[in-house]
Amino acid sequence: MEALNSLLYGFSVALQPENIFYCFIGSVLGTLVGVLPGIGPVGAISILLPITFKISATGSIIMLAGLYYGAMYGGSTTSILVNIPGEAASVITCMDGHQMALKGRAGPALGMAAFGSFIAGTVGIVGLMLFAKPLSRFALDFGPHEYFALIILGLTFVTYLSHGSMLKAVMMACLGLMLSNIGLDPITSSPRMTFGILELFDGVGIAPVAMGLFGIGEVLINLEQAVTQEVIRAKLKHLFPSKLDWIQSKWALVRGTLVGFFLGILPGGGPVLASFMSYGLEKRVSKEPQKFGTGAIEGVASPEAANNSAASSSFIPLLTLGIPPNVSLSVLFGAFLIHGVTPGPLLLKDHPDLFWGVISSMYLGNVMLLVLNLPLIPMWVQVLKIPAKLLYPLILLFCLVGAYSMNNSVFDVIIMIVFGVVGYLFRKFDYEGAPLVLAFVLGPMLDLNLRQALLVSEGSFLTFFTRPISAVTLGLAALLLITSIMPFVAKKVAKYREVAEDQ
Amino acid sequence: MNKRDLVSGLFWLAAAIFVLTQALDLGVGTVSAPGAGFVLFWSSVLFGLLSIILVVKALVASSGKQGIAELWHGLSWGNVVIAVVALVLYSLVLVKVGFVIATTAFMAVLYAVGRMKVWVVVVSALVTVALTYAIFHYALQIEFPRGPFRW
Numbered sequence: 001m002e003a004l005n006s007l008l009y010g011f012s013v014a015l016q017p018e019n020i021f022y023c024f025i026g027s028v029l030g031t032l033v034g035v036l037p038g039i040g041p042v043g044a045i046s047i048l049l050p051i052t053f054k055i056s057a058t059g060s061i062i063m064l065a066g067l068y069y070g071a072m073y074g075g076s077t078t079s080i081l082v083n084i085p086g087e088a089a090s091v092i093t094c095m096d097g098h099q100m101a102l103k104g105r106a107g108p109a110l111g112m113a114a115f116g117s118f119i120a121g122t123v124g125i126v127g128l129m130l131f132a133k134p135l136s137r138f139a140l141d142f143g144p145h146e147y148f149a150l151i152i153l154g155l156t157f158v159t160y161l162s163h164g165s166m167l168k169a170v171m172m173a174c175l176g177l178m179l180s181n182i183g184l185d186p187i188t189s190s191p192r193m194t195f196g197i198l199e200l201f202d203g204v205g206i207a208p209v210a211m212g213l214f215g216i217g218e219v220l221i222n223l224e225q226a227v228t229q230e231v232i233r234a235k236l237k238h239l240f241p242s243k244l245d246w247i248q249s250k251w252a253l254v255r256g257t258l259v260g261f262f263l264g265i266l267p268g269g270g271p272v273l274a275s276f277m278s279y280g281l282e283k284r285v286s287k288e289p290q291k292f293g294t295g296a297i298e299g300v301a302s303p304e305a306a307n308n309s310a311a312s313s314s315f316i317p318l319l320t321l322g323i324p325p326n327v328s329l330s331v332l333f334g335a336f337l338i339h340g341v342t343p344g345p346l347l348l349k350d351h352p353d354l355f356w357g358v359i360s361s362m363y364l365g366n367v368m369l370l371v372l373n374l375p376l377i378p379m380w381v382q383v384l385k386i387p388a389k390l391l392y393p394l395i396l397l398f399c400l401v402g403a404y405s406m407n408n409s410v411f412d413v414i415i416m417i418v419f420g421v422v423g424y425l426f427r428k429f430d431y432e433g434a435p436l437v438l439a440f441v442l443g444p445m446l447d448l449n450l451r452q453a454l455l456v457s458e459g460s461f462l463t464f465f466t467r468p469i470s471a472v473t474l475g476l477a478a479l480l481l482i483t484s485i486m487p488f489v490a491k492k493v494a495k496y497r498e499v500a501e502d503q
Numbered sequence: 504m505n506k507r508d509l510v511s512g513l514f515w516l517a518a519a520i521f522v523l524t525q526a527l528d529l530g531v532g533t534v535s536a537p538g539a540g541f542v543l544f545w546s547s548v549l550f551g552l553l554s555i556i557l558v559v560k561a562l563v564a565s566s567g568k569q570g571i572a573e574l575w576h577g578l579s580w581g582n583v584v585i586a587v588v589a590l591v592l593y594s595l596v597l598v599k600v601g602f603v604i605a606t607t608a609f610m611a612v613l614y615a616v617g618r619m620k621v622w623v624v625v626v627s628a629l630v631t632v633a634l635t636y637a638i639f640h641y642a643l644q645i646e647f648p649r650g651p652f653r654w
């Protein structure tokens with residue numbers, strides 16, 4: 001009953017005309033970002049951050065959240081029709097979605113992606129609504145020990161789940177931590193690595209860093225490649241999946257939703273991981289695994305359900321603990337701070353309108369996205385035809401305007417350009433930006449909480465293991481590290497044994 | 504040898520040493536009274552150690568096709584150079600010449616990279632700047648540098 005009352009209160013906020021408008025804008029932009037290869041939700045949220053200055057905190061977060069989960073919907077369109085994922089969480093949808101399109105079943109593939117996204121997204125929001133309040137209350141008892149442990153777990157997860165070299169991912173997390181130390185020390189107020197530059201006293205902003213790494217960097221990579229896109233020209237009809245399609249997909253949808261929900265909550269998890277894991281799971285439990293990759297509708301339903309469910313549930317740690325679980329929400333975390341709102345256990349008490357308004361707006365956004373994504377698919381396909389020579393200069397311009405308007409300062413523009421070049425080189429040299437950005441956002445919290453905990457315990461590290469939550473959390477982080485190192489050690493041991501046997 | 508990882512590893516090692524010296528200057532403190540450079544110090548130590556591991560791994564790697572030049576082989580890297588130079592110049596002249604002039608020139612350069620006709624480049628740049636100015640300045644009330652002509 002209490003949850004229902006809270007939800008109704010949330011709807012009274014979300015249904016205000018201006019918030020409906022921001023939700024709509026966020027959903028449209030999200031779909032657009034999802035459809036367009038070359039810029040993902042992280043870059044788009046970063047670019048839009050400065051624009052939200054003129055909007056209320058609630059309206060801003062509703063819009064940016066809409067963009068985030070909207071991108072999950074839009075990404076499937078390009079995956080299915082062009083075989084180019086609009087954003088990372090839809091990479092796996094290419095496998096079977098595009099095969100379905102090649103076999104003349106683009107309509108049911110797109111329909112299943114949209115309906116699956118809607119169902120899973122809605123279930124994810126219900127979960128968010130039910131879990132957020134109790135977790136928020138529970139988190140009120142958290143001290144520096146628990147926060148430090150949670151941040152360590154988050155950073156361990158994000159490096160553990162990195163796509164490439166784990167060594168490089170840990171390095172990027174360290175780099176993010178070091179960069180986050182730039183600015184005034186939160187305890188002693190002494191300037192750190194500011195080199196006498198006044199603009200650095202407040203630290204480096206998340207928006208120029210994220211815009212550079214994920215906006216400019218991405219455009220630079222695309223500028224040097226001649227990408228040719230072939231859109232499936234078959235007339236899109238029968239968007240509603242058949243009865244057989246639903247029967248084949250029902251359990252895939254359920255499993256995808258559950259996997260997505262739990263991986264979304266996990267620090268370092270999120271929609272990308274959820275889509276891959278759910279596809280893998282679906283293939284494993286299938287009676288006909290050989291069907292996957294040839295146009296199996298379960299291969300579309302499961303990852304699309306997972307990435308949308310994860311997009312909703314990933315708001316749980318952000319709103320209740322103040323810890324962004326993935327890089328997109330790290331930038332969204334920046335949006336909260338820009339508006340003077342600190343996400344965390346006190347958010348529900350201090351800003352109930354924002355808390356429940358954002359959650360309720362997600363229901364609204366999901367309905368809007370279903371409407372936007374099904375009948376308007378031909379329009380989104382047309383968007384794909386925007387030539388790159390027009391699109392990329394525009395993205396660069398939006399980044400420049402966005403970075404400048406943050407503080408009306410060219411310094412932010414320079415920071416963004418530097419990180420743009422860095423992001424480009426990262427891609428060239430196989431480094432990932434995600435661990436850097438997550439560590440960059442969590443760095444100040446880690447610094448403060450670690451030092452506070454050590455001050456209180458008079459320098460005893462045992463203090464982290466005498467409190468149950470921090471002990472379990474750090475234990476989990478250690479377990480993850482061990483399991484990631486184990487295969488490497490086992491491989492080495494096997495190699496030595498082989499050599500010894502040969503001798 | 505993996506030249507890519509070797510070069511990047513050595514670069515990161517130099518960066519780690521630099522940050523380490525900064526952390527020492529700030530004061531690391533003790534475990535019971537950590538100073539302003541405490542986290543910076545330990546993260547730079549870890550970063551340095553990982554960089555050394557990367558360098559060593561790169562040196563013993565057997566892969567022969569990990570050269571630096573291959574990273575740009577067959578790609579239109581000239582476009583990237585033009586874009587980066589345009590971005591840097593834009594940031595340098597924006598306040599001096601104002602948003603309208605700087606952005607028109609910037610967009611014209613980027614559109615020209617796409618090998619469009621001259622008149623299309625000019626018109627596209629002008630239309631883009633007009634629309635951007637209308638949306639960001641008039642609708643979103645963002646103040647742009649006006650330059651010597653006050654626009």
